[in-house]
Amino acid sequence: xxxxxxxxxxxxxxxxxxxxxxxxxxxxxxxxxxxxxxxxxxxxxxxxxxxxxxxxxxxxxxxxxxxxxxxxxxxxxxxxxxxxxxxxxxxxxxxxxxxxxxxxxxxxxxxxxxxxxxxxxxxxxxxxxxxxxxxxx
Amino acid sequence: xxxxxxxxxxxxxxxxxxxxxxxxxxxxxxxxxxxxxxxxxxxxxxxxxxxxxxxxxxxxxxxxxxxxxxxxxxxxxxxxxxxxxxxxxxxxxxxxxxxxxxxxxxxxxxxxxxxxxxxxxxxxxxxxxxxxxxxxxxxxxxxxxxxxxxxxxxxxxxxxxxxxxxxxxxxxxxxxxxxxxxxxxxxxxxxxxxxxxxxxxxxxxxxxxxxxxxxxxxxxxxx
Numbered sequence: 001x002x003x004x005x006x007x008x009x010x011x012x013x014x015x016x017x018x019x020x021x022x023x024x025x026x027x028x029x030x031x032x033x034x035x036x037x038x039x040x041x042x043x044x045x046x047x048x049x050x051x052x053x054x055x056x057x058x059x060x061x062x063x064x065x066x067x068x069x070x071x072x073x074x075x076x077x078x079x080x081x082x083x084x085x086x087x088x089x090x091x092x093x094x095x096x097x098x099x100x101x102x103x104x105x106x107x108x109x110x111x112x113x114x115x116x117x118x119x120x121x122x123x124x125x126x127x128x129x130x131x132x133x134x135x136x137x
Numbered sequence: 138x139x140x141x142x143x144x145x146x147x148x149x150x151x152x153x154x155x156x157x158x159x160x161x162x163x164x165x166x167x168x169x170x171x172x173x174x175x176x177x178x179x180x181x182x183x184x185x186x187x188x189x190x191x192x193x194x195x196x197x198x199x200x201x202x203x204x205x206x207x208x209x210x211x212x213x214x215x216x217x218x219x220x221x222x223x224x225x226x227x228x229x230x231x232x233x234x235x236x237x238x239x240x241x242x243x244x245x246x247x248x249x250x251x252x253x254x255x256x257x258x259x260x261x262x263x264x265x266x267x268x269x270x271x272x273x274x275x276x277x278x279x280x281x282x283x284x285x286x287x288x289x290x291x292x293x294x295x296x297x298x299x300x301x302x303x304x305x306x307x308x309x310x311x312x313x314x315x316x317x318x319x320x321x322x323x324x325x326x327x328x329x330x331x332x333x334x335x336x337x338x339x340x341x342x343x344x345x346x347x348x349x350x351x352x353x354x355x356x357x358x359x360x
Contacts, residue, residue, distance in 0.1 A: 050177075053184035079281050092181075097148035135191045 005127040007036045008055040009120070010082075011066040012044045014074050016109035031119045033124035044068075045078025052089045052103065060083040062127035063089075066119060072109065079107055099130050120130055138167035138258070139231040140265045141174060141251040143182065152191040152212055152248040153227060156197060159186065160223035161218070161250070162238075163203035164230035174229030174251050176203050182229060182250055205235025215243050219249075258288070273343030273350060279331060281322035288315035294336035 016038060028034070041047055044067035049091040055063045065086055067079030094100050104126075114137045143149075144236030153159050156209040161183045169175030191196040204212045204217055207230035216226070216238070225246040228235045231252040239247050255267040270287035276294070277284060286292045290308035296316030304317045323329050343350070 048177075050180045050184055056188055057184060067273065092146060092185055096150075096185065096192060097147070098192065109254065135188050 003128060005035045005061040005124065005132075006059055007033070007062045007064070007123055007127055008043055008058075008060040009036050009038045009064055009066060009087075009123075010044060010047050010051070011038060012043060012068060012074070012078065013064060013118065014042050014068055015066045015108045016040055017111055025060060027117065030114070032117045032120050034121050035124050037128075043073075043075045043078040043094050044082035045073075045075055045080075047082055049085050049088050052085065053092075056102075057134065059133070059136065061133040062102045062104075062130070064078065064106060064119070064124060066106045066108055066116065069107045069109055074110070083107075102130060103124055113129055138170050138256070139233070139253060140167050140171045140255050140267075141231050141253045141259045143173060143229075144250060144252055146185055146189055147246070149182070149186065149227065149250055150193070150207065152189070153186060153225065154193065155342065156224040158198040158200070158223050160219050160226045161186065161199060161201050162207070162226050162228050162230070163201070164205055164234050166206040166208065166230070168231055168251065169269060170221060170294045171257075171259070172263075174231070176201070177231050179203065182227070186227070200244055202213070204230075204234075207231075208237055209236070213237055216242065216245070260288070269343070271343070273345075276337070277338070279334065279336075280319045281326070281328075283319050283322060285315055285319065288313075292337055 016087055031059055052063055052065075066084050067072055067082045068079050070083075073079040083105040088102050090100045093102060104123065106131060108115050108119065150259055158177045161179045163176045163179035164170070164174050165176070168178075172178060179201050181300050186199050187197060191232040200219065200222055206212050207228060225248060227236060227250050228238060229249065229250045232249065235247055235249045238245060256271055257265045257267045260266045267287050269284055270292070272286045276286070285294060285296055289296055289298075290306050290312065291298055293316065297314055297320070298307070298316070301314035301317055304314050306312040306314050319328070320332055323331050
């Protein structure tokens with residue numbers, strides 16, 4: 001049976017500006033996976049551990065966060081804080097004996113660039129290989 | 138403050154595996170300050186319990202609540218607010234809170250979500266260090282305010298032991314030799330002579346070795 005993953009992406013609006021280009025259609029034109037639901041946030045430093053866990057509770061098979069480069073965050077430390085929270089969830093997943101690769105942090109520069117799409121393609125590929133979330137009841 | 142840290146999730150899931158509804162009860166005292174068991178940590182734990190139980194193919198209803206403190210009878214009474222809504226309480230308080238709930242709620246099963254670790258302070262954001270052992274017989278007036286019971290790996294009363302190197306403990310190089318620090322600090326106050334004082338053999342009964350301790354203030358009791 002084919003598996004279409006459900007992936008939630010939290011991205012700061014600097015790193016995800018591409019999602020607004022061409023009336024929001026450019027990402028799809030560039031091959032951004034349709035399996036990914038993009039949640040834009042003002043800064044990934046605002047994303048709490050509970051927010052990331054809630055995405056899994058809501059049925060996500062994978063979750064990832066895209067924030068500014070470590071040394072170039074618009075809000076100085078926002079993406080570093082996000083990375084630490086992603087690491088906390090990764091550790092918790094390990095405690096629950098769940099693949100830690102179901103959550104990732106990616107640091108990307110702002111603006112239009114192919115890496116944003118590439119990160120999505122890579123996440124889609126990884127979650128497909130991991131299979132459905134073990135949290136699906 | 139009392140410092141604590143969350144237990145491994147596998148241990149917590151094992152505790153609640155037969156429950157259908159639990160109350161994750163935060164404490165707004167010490168464990169909030171050390172980010173182990175406040176409302177935010179309780180929310181994370183509630184989510185992890187739901188996910189962990191889902192993974193086991195079970196459903197569980199998890200509600201969250203918090204008390205001002207879990208170490209006072211008056212605040213424990215507020216648990217009545219969740220009457221009938223849980224099979225068990227998972228307390229994110231320190232061990233004192235868990236004991237208080239067990240003491241005062243005969244009919245309630247209570248589980249600890251935390252490992253209570255030490256009396257300490259926040260050295261910097263996200264880092265807490267042990268400062269006091271609660272031994273019941275303070276010697277800080279003799280040691281420049283630095284505690285050899287809690288902060289010397291061997292709890293020596295007549296340190297240093299001779300094993301420290303460059304002010305670092307031989308047991309753990311990341312730990313300062315507190316007796317070196319006591320020496321240096323007393324020296325800065327021209328009280329180095331205090332180091333020559335031989336501390337007598339200590340009676341550790343005040344430290345809990347004589348059984349559970351109790352403090353009574355007759356001027357405050359009502360009966």
